[in-house]
Amino acid sequence: MKFTVLYGTESGNSEFIAQDLVDHLAGEGFDAELGDLQSTDPSSIDAATGPYLIVCSTHGEGELPHTAIPFLAALEEQAPDLSGVRYAMFGLGDTFYAETYSQGSEIIDRKLTELGAQRVGDYGRHDASSIDDGTELALAWVPGVIAELQAQPA
Numbered sequence: 001m002k003f004t005v006l007y008g009t010e011s012g013n014s015e016f017i018a019q020d021l022v023d024h025l026a027g028e029g030f031d032a033e034l035g036d037l038q039s040t041d042p043s044s045i046d047a048a049t050g051p052y053l054i055v056c057s058t059h060g061e062g063e064l065p066h067t068a069i070p071f072l073a074a075l076e077e078q079a080p081d082l083s084g085v086r087y088a089m090f091g092l093g094d095t096f097y098a099e100t101y102s103q104g105s106e107i108i109d110r111k112l113t114e115l116g117a118q119r120v121g122d123y124g125r126h127d128a129s130s131i132d133d134g135t136e137l138a139l140a141w142v143p144g145v146i147a148e149l150q151a152q153p154a
């Protein structure tokens with residue numbers, strides 16, 4: 001199984017976690033590639049290059065980090081058929097922003113589902129107001145994702 005780990009970030013936290021996920025997956029014997037949503041063309045997303053792990057934060061008032069906005073715009077414009085694409089989401093946010101907690105990644109999640117992709121595993125989240133370490137949470141989250149992917153081979 002080859003994973004593509006994509007991140008959307010404004011201050012780097014999501015990129016760090018995504019890189020740690022890639023290193024972890026490689027250590028577990030999987031192929032894993034890191035990608036920035038900023039330089040990802042939706043036309044490159046297909047079942048063959050997935051499954052995808054998407055690590056994305058929230059900025060503004062429940063919005064995407066600015067680096068991920070062009071990706072969403074391209075997804076909306078191209079509206080590719082993502083049937084057969086499997087992905088898992090790990091959202092970053094801060095419960096200080098109670099009304100909009102972790103909503104940035106949910107914007108991407110809704111669009112991928114609308115285009116036919118299938119989310120697998122639990123919806124991972126990290127709250128910057130907590131004492132939790134984002135990488136530790138992500139590494140505790142990813143085995144459930146892998147187990148679900150392996151239980152339902154593409």
Ligand SMILES: Cc1cc2nc3c(=O)[nH]c(=O)nc-3n(C[C@H](O)[C@H](O)[C@H](O)COP(=O)(O)O)c2cc1C
Binds near residue numbers: 011057095
């Ligand atoms: C200006 C600003 C606005 C933010 N707005 C939200 C928000 O609306 N909801 C939320 O859950 N987190 C919000 N956050 C928190 C970030 O999502 C959180 O700090 C995250 O860890 C940043 O990850 P990144 O470095 O990958 O961008 C905001 C942070 C900043 C600096």
